[in-house]
Amino acid sequence: xxxxxxxxxxxxxxxxxxxxxxxxxxxxxxxxxxxxxxxxxxxxxxxxxxxxxxxxxxxxxxxxxxxxxxxxxxxxxxxxxxxxxxxxxxxxxxxxxxxxxxxxxxxxxxxxxxx
Amino acid sequence: xxxxxxxxxxxxxxxxxxxxxxxxxxxxxxxxxxxxxxxxxxxxxxxxxxxxxxxxxxxxxxxxxxxxxxxxxxxxxxxxxxxxxxxxxxxxxxxxxxxxxxxxxxxxxxxxxx
Numbered sequence: 001x002x003x004x005x006x007x008x009x010x011x012x013x014x015x016x017x018x019x020x021x022x023x024x025x026x027x028x029x030x031x032x033x034x035x036x037x038x039x040x041x042x043x044x045x046x047x048x049x050x051x052x053x054x055x056x057x058x059x060x061x062x063x064x065x066x067x068x069x070x071x072x073x074x075x076x077x078x079x080x081x082x083x084x085x086x087x088x089x090x091x092x093x094x095x096x097x098x099x100x101x102x103x104x105x106x107x108x109x110x111x112x113x114x115x
Numbered sequence: 116x117x118x119x120x121x122x123x124x125x126x127x128x129x130x131x132x133x134x135x136x137x138x139x140x141x142x143x144x145x146x147x148x149x150x151x152x153x154x155x156x157x158x159x160x161x162x163x164x165x166x167x168x169x170x171x172x173x174x175x176x177x178x179x180x181x182x183x184x185x186x187x188x189x190x191x192x193x194x195x196x197x198x199x200x201x202x203x204x205x206x207x208x209x210x211x212x213x214x215x216x217x218x219x220x221x222x223x224x225x226x227x228x229x
């Protein structure tokens with residue numbers, strides 16, 4: 001079973017920031033938070049990941065609460081091309097070790113960016 | 116990053132037949148993963164394929180229905196056997212490089228069984 005809870009769907013106005021929440025209240029100390037998205041008719045695409053610090057890359061920012069029980073993916077200036085299903089995934093990752101979890105997808109959040 | 120090519124991109128098949136889906140990666144990887152995405156649903160992991168050993172199947176998936184081959188470190192096939200309309204799905208291949216870090220996915224094979 002997925003270890004995360006996300007809203008089923010969200011809307012966002014084009015040009016505005018899209019804030020996608022994720023709850024992972026049972027996260028363990030060695031589990032990372034990952035975000036992927038799937039644009040219609042394409043394979044999923046990696047966006048960002050983090051352990052406990054906030055992270056930013058060219059696509060998005062990831063804000064993780066201090067207790068790590070929830071996080072928010074931020075798309076700073078949403079465009080129509082950001083319309084997709086966004087998946088929040090919690091897993092043990094392989095950074096610095098040989099043991100890691102498989103990537104298990106939950107239902108995700110369907111984000112619609114509206115003109 | 117990783118470039119993953121899947122063939123065919125789509126197919127329409129008769130029930131009772133089998134289809135083999137190919138996945139080619141642009142460089143060597145330890146494990147390859149096969150997922151199924153039923154219409155309107157999220158991705159479900161079918162199995163993990165290691166080179167030189169039998170694939171490891173997730174609960175609800177069996178080797179007789181979804182035989183997998185992994186002849187080398189850049190290639191794998193998934194066969195959907197004795198197909199029924201319930202097998203109509205998108206089948207996706209995935210790799211992680213380095214292992215356990217970031218997953219890359221092929222574009223998928225859209226299968227329709229009639």
